Amino acid sequence: MMDTLNEPKTFPVTALEAFAAFAVQEQAPWLRKIRGEASLKAAELGLPTIKDEEWKFTNVAPLSQLTLEPAEKSSPDLAPEDIARFSFGLDCHRLVFVDGRFSAKLSVLPKAGSDLQVGSLAGFIKSNSPEVAKHLAAHACFGTNFFTALNTAFFQDGAFVSIAAGKTADKPIHLLFVGASEQPGATSFPRTLILAGKGAELKIIESHVSLADATRVTSAVTELVLEPNARVEHCKIQQDSERAFHVATVQAVLAKDGRWVSHSIALGSRIARNQVQALFDAEGGEAVLNGLYLGHGDQLIDHHTVVDHAKPHCESHEFYHGILDGRAHGVFNGKIFVRQDAQKTNAKQTNRNLLLSDNAVIDTKPQLEIYADDVKCTHGAAIGQLSEEAVFYLRARGIGEALARRMLIQAFASGVVGRIGIEAVRAELEQMLVKRFEPAGE
Amino acid sequence: MINIRSGQNTERDMLDIRNLCAGVNGAPILKNLNLQVKAGEVHAIMGPNGSGKSTLAQVLAGRSDYEVTGGSVDFNGADLLEMKPEDRARAGVFLAFQYPVEIPGVNSTSFLKAALNECRKARGEEELDAMEFLSMVKQKTKLLELDQSLLTRSVNEGFSGGEKKRNEIFQMAVLEPKLAILDETDSGLDIDALRVVAGGVNKLRRPDNATLVITHYQRLLNYIVPDVVHVLAHGHIVKSGGKELAMELEERGYDWILETVASNGKP
Secondary structure: OHHHHHOOOOOOHHHHHHHHHHOOOOOOHHHHHHHHHHHHHHHHHOOOOOOOHHHOOOOOHHHHHOOOEEHHHHOOOOOHHHHHHHOOOOOOEEEEEEOOEEEEEEEEOOOOOOOEEEEEHHHHHHOOOHHHHHHOOOOOOOOOOHHHHHHHHHOOOOEEEEEOOOOEOOOOEEEEEEEOOOOOOEEEOOEEEEEEOOOOEEEEEEEEEEOOOOOOEEEEEEEEEEOOOOEEEEEEEEEOOOOOEEEEEEEEEEOOOOEEEEEEEEOOOOEEEEEEEEEEOOOOOEEEEEEEEEEOOOOEEEEEEEEEEOOOOOEEEEEEEEEEOOOOEEEEEEEEEEOOOOOOOEEEEEEEEEEOOOOOEEEEEEEEEEOOOOOEEEEEEEEEOOOHHHHHHHHOOOOOHHHHHHHHHHHHHHHHHOOOOOHHHHHHHHHHHHHHHOOOOO | OOOOOHHHOOOOOOEEEEEEEEEEOOEEEEEEEEEEEOOOOEEEEEOOOOOOHHHHHHHHHOOOOOEEEEEEEEEOOEEHHHOOHHHHHHHOEEEEOOOOOOEEEEEHHHHHHHHHHHHHHHOOOOOOOHHHHHHHHHHHHHHOOOOHHHHHOEEOOOOOHHHHHHHHHHHHHHHOOOEEEEEOOOOOOOHHHHHHHHHHHHHHOOOOOEEEEEEOOOHHHHOOOOOEEEEEEOOEEEEEEOHHHHHHHHHHOOHHHHHHHHHHOOO
């Protein structure tokens, strides 16, 4: 602990003050206070190092070599056709953010009404939304996480989605974060708050894409609040450039009988770290955490999940698949807390990995902390290669070896993608997987 | 009448195995095996456990776990042993697996469509579109009394033993191979399933294709009547005869043949 404190700060927060100017202006006092605290916290924590248990497999030191500056400063003007290919062909409400800033021109919003509010978070802050004041930064803890602190201190904009009690969103909501700046070190801090009222239902796609092959930095935070019996599906798809850094926290809080389905599909970035966290704040909740990470080249893709069974009678299912090729490095750390009160907890965690090359690496670690006695917790991790028996079976029917291997890799990935409840997204991801594993030149 | 030995017939053999030697991890299993099969014929290969029956099936299909150390296999004029497994399948060799593998996540229908179109391409035929494929599949499922809903599932995943075997013959019906090798297709089948599977195989018999039925028991041969029965022991064919040989084996077991062979030296 002392070590961390005494180390020189490799990531000077003062250098980030430039971001403050881009953060929301005319801030409400409550937000100014939180930002001040978060900024101090970020300075205190400093950039994590591999000496930190939570970061021992993921070295973010290369970040300190970049000169970070707000991506907005070098953001080009985009036309709808520039981003058309990221739409999933989906009939939806779409909020588009370019280099962290909301673009009204590129977005398609629902008609203003009280049932479903969708829009720029900065806008809702300016209009003094009481819901935002109540929930923003109240759930994703920045006290222990440098990147969450940084985001909280400096976020410029992001999405706000709120659905009223008893309502079901008429269409899925697509939050599209586009990295367009080609400036090395261009940085954005997208911030999203999603509120689902009592018994409400909502499907959200949060996708992160890059237009340029630039060394961008994204540090995103998404908070989801599920009131009693709310049902939310959240599908995060990360396809940043393979030179980018992507760090994200997704934190959901579930009230009684809430049901949260999370998908984290990580395809891009040179270094990606996803924290997917669920807190059961009342009985009867259910959380499903699906994940798929595909790494090749020199990519490092890290998922840290935390499921906090703070209350009894809740269920969690984690299902993460990784496919690693080249010199890619995957990390899966699955933490499950079962608090003393949380009797009759049912927690299940599976992490399976397919290593396609001798140089690919996976570090997988279940971490169960159980303080209740009447619970059911299972976990399993598997690392393997393709089944040669299955490859032979397909070949014996006339399917060429390369295609046979591809079919099996896709099948492995489909195990996760197939769980996505939004048909168009599922179909497009399947297509993406086909392309990803196609040999060059075919 | 069909001649057992090829020398007496001017018609060319579809499959001509000469002095085939193969093993696994340096241990020899097949030792100078000879076998000739003509188009239109059904040959049964019987033999005690461990005699090399399944090895023969796997070697013919191209499984790389087995090492071929000698001999030759000619299939319609081509050197089969030089071909990759997929090329053998495209040339018309089909192995109905003894233990069909479950492949989670690979849809049965798309798998079969991909396989069929590869085989059709190799035969110089047009690929089938989705509609043509489905109507053909529907027809063939009837032949095997196969529940069509199985085709919406992953390949063999969660299939019962009988469903797996039926699915193998169904695939054979779709792919229409020249040479079908049935590796213990009867094992694990109840009598009704056996009748259905055998009925399917019989309906698929044509003058231009051949079937190699590998089995431990005579039972299957009541339904798929062979032209020739071979006894495989110690890695080679020790005796060949008509279908009555199978009856004799059923009655007397394998020991008497092994003893006869031992006393006579090489067959």
